[in-house]
Amino acid sequence: MKVGVIGVGAVGSAATMALLARGCAREIVLVDQNTARANGVALDMDYGLPLLPPVDLRSGGAADLAGADLLIITAGVNEAAGGATDRSDPSGRLRLLARNAAIYRGLVPELVAAAPAATIMVVTDPPDPLAELTRVLAGHGRVFSTGTVLDSLRFRVHLGRVLRLSAGDVQAHVVGEHGTSEVLLWSSANVAGVPVLDILTRHGGRVEDIREDVESQIRYANISIIEGTGASQYGIGAVVARLSEAVLRDEQALFTAARHGHDHLTCALHCTTERTYGCRR
Numbered sequence: 001m002k003v004g005v006i007g008v009g010a011v012g013s014a015a016t017m018a019l020l021a022r023g024c025a026r027e028i029v030l031v032d033q034n035t036a037r038a039n040g041v042a043l044d045m046d047y048g049l050p051l052l053p054p055v056d057l058r059s060g061g062a063a064d065l066a067g068a069d070l071l072i073i074t075a076g077v078n079e080a081a082g083g084a085t086d087r088s089d090p091s092g093r094l095r096l097l098a099r100n101a102a103i104y105r106g107l108v109p110e111l112v113a114a115a116p117a118a119t120i121m122v123v124t125d126p127p128d129p130l131a132e133l134t135r136v137l138a139g140h141g142r143v144f145s146t147g148t149v150l151d152s153l154r155f156r157v158h159l160g161r162v163l164r165l166s167a168g169d170v171q172a173h174v175v176g177e178h179g180t181s182e183v184l185l186w187s188s189a190n191v192a193g194v195p196v197l198d199i200l201t202r203h204g205g206r207v208e209d210i211r212e213d214v215e216s217q218i219r220y221a222n223i224s225i226i227e228g229t230g231a232s233q234y235g236i237g238a239v240v241a242r243l244s245e246a247v248l249r250d251e252q253a254l255f256t257a258a259r260h261g262h263d264h265l266t267c268a269l270h271c272t273t274e275r276t277y278g279c280r281r
Contacts, residue, residue, distance in 0.1 A: 001025050001248045004065040004118070006111065007075030008032040008041050010230075011123060014237025015072060016057075020045065023053025024245035029068070030059045032075075068115040070247055072240055073134070075107060076100035076124035080230055084125075085223050092179040093126040093222075100124050101133055108137040119247055121146065123240055127178050128258045147258035148174040149239045151182055154221050158214045159189060159196055172196065173256055180219045186211065 003025040005012050012032070019025055032038040038059035045057055058064075065071065079085050082096040089095070104124070111120070119142040122131040127145035135143040151174035153167075160167035172189035176182045189196040200207045217224070225232040246253040 001070070002027040002029070002068045003244060003248070004029045004031060004068045004071045004111075004115065006031045006071060006073045006107070007124070008034075008038045008059075009074065009078070010233040011078075011236055011240075012072075012074040013041050014233040015074060015123070015240035016041070016045065016237075018237045018241030019244060020049070020052050020055060020057070022241045022245055023055070024241065024248055025055060025070075027056045028058075029064050030057070031061060031065065032059075035059070035061075062110045062114045065111065065114040065118070068118045070121065070244055071111055071115060071118045072121045072123060072244065073104075073107070073111070074123045074240075076103050076130075078226075078231060079125065079222055080226050085226055087220050087223060090180060092181075094129075094179065096125050097129055100126075100130060104130055104133055105137065108134050112138045118142070120144075121240065121243060121247070123236065125178070131258060141259070144257050144259040146178070146236065146239055146243065148176065148178050148182055148256045149243065150236050151178060151218060152256050153235065153239065154218045155184055155189070155214070158217055162210060162214065163191065163196070163199060165191060170196070174218065175256055182219065184215055184218065 001024070003019065005016050005028065008016070008030045012030070016028060016030060019028060030038045030042050042057055042059040049055065049057065077096055077099045079093060079096065082099060084091070084093050084095040120134055120138060122134055122143065122145040124130055127147065131143050131145035135141060152172065155172040155174050156167040156170045159170045159172055163170070170189070170191055173185045174182050175185060186197055187195075191199065197207065200210055222232045243255060243257065245251070246255070
């Protein structure tokens with residue numbers, strides 16, 4: 001399977017490293033407007049490949065994406081550069097839409113011309129509206145965004161900390177926008193089928209205080225990370241790799257990814273030309 005990563009900044013690089021670790025692609029092409037950066041990232045990662053599953057990793061241009069099964073777009077302005085790091089600003093990541101939409105209008109047609117049969121994953125913030133724009137620009141429905149998959153993982157992590165359990169044993173989902181208006185589904189969050197809210201009630205303490213604290217940490221997680229490192233990258237990188245794996249292997253796995261017609265809902269991910277994300281065009 002051939003994958004193209006378009007945009008080799010912090011997120012693109014982290015996603016590529018996660019892809020290499022999971023071994024879900026046999027060929028990966030890194031594309032960036034800064035060709036020197038793409039070359040450097042590819043070379044740096046090359047030196048670790050003997051310890052990883054076999055893969056052909058290289059940098060290139062849009063033409064090198066020909067025959068790609070999946071295109072992962074991370075290109076664009078991030079929250080730090082776009083000024084979307086104010087916790088009191090209800091717009092949040094939506095502040096980035098105009099600038100990143102302009103980038104996508106120039107980028108997506110070029111990508112589709114090079115790899116017309118590829119499925120496209122939109123990672124750039126804000127992902128859902130950019131995925132809708134990409135669908136229009138691409139002229140097909142094989143487009144989805146990372147949605148609230150990362151937010152759902154964050155929900156599981158914070159609940160695991162509160163409950164002193166492994167996050168892997170907590171089932172919880174976040175739906176809606178990948179941003180401050182997102183909705184945490186407390187009523188369905190559970191551990192081994194036992195509702196989290198019941199567990200919290202039995203353990204004592206004010207459940208509403210716990211909910212408020214957890215929600216605040218999740219809604220503003222990106223900003224907290226950016227304040228420390230300048231970019232949120234490793235969590236979303238892992239998400240991108242896992243979603244890529246599900247698509248490339250046609251797992252029909254369920255994630256809170258977003259696609260046209262089923263935005264903000266849990267979707268089954270497929271990678272075929274006729275069957276896309278649990279429904280036909």
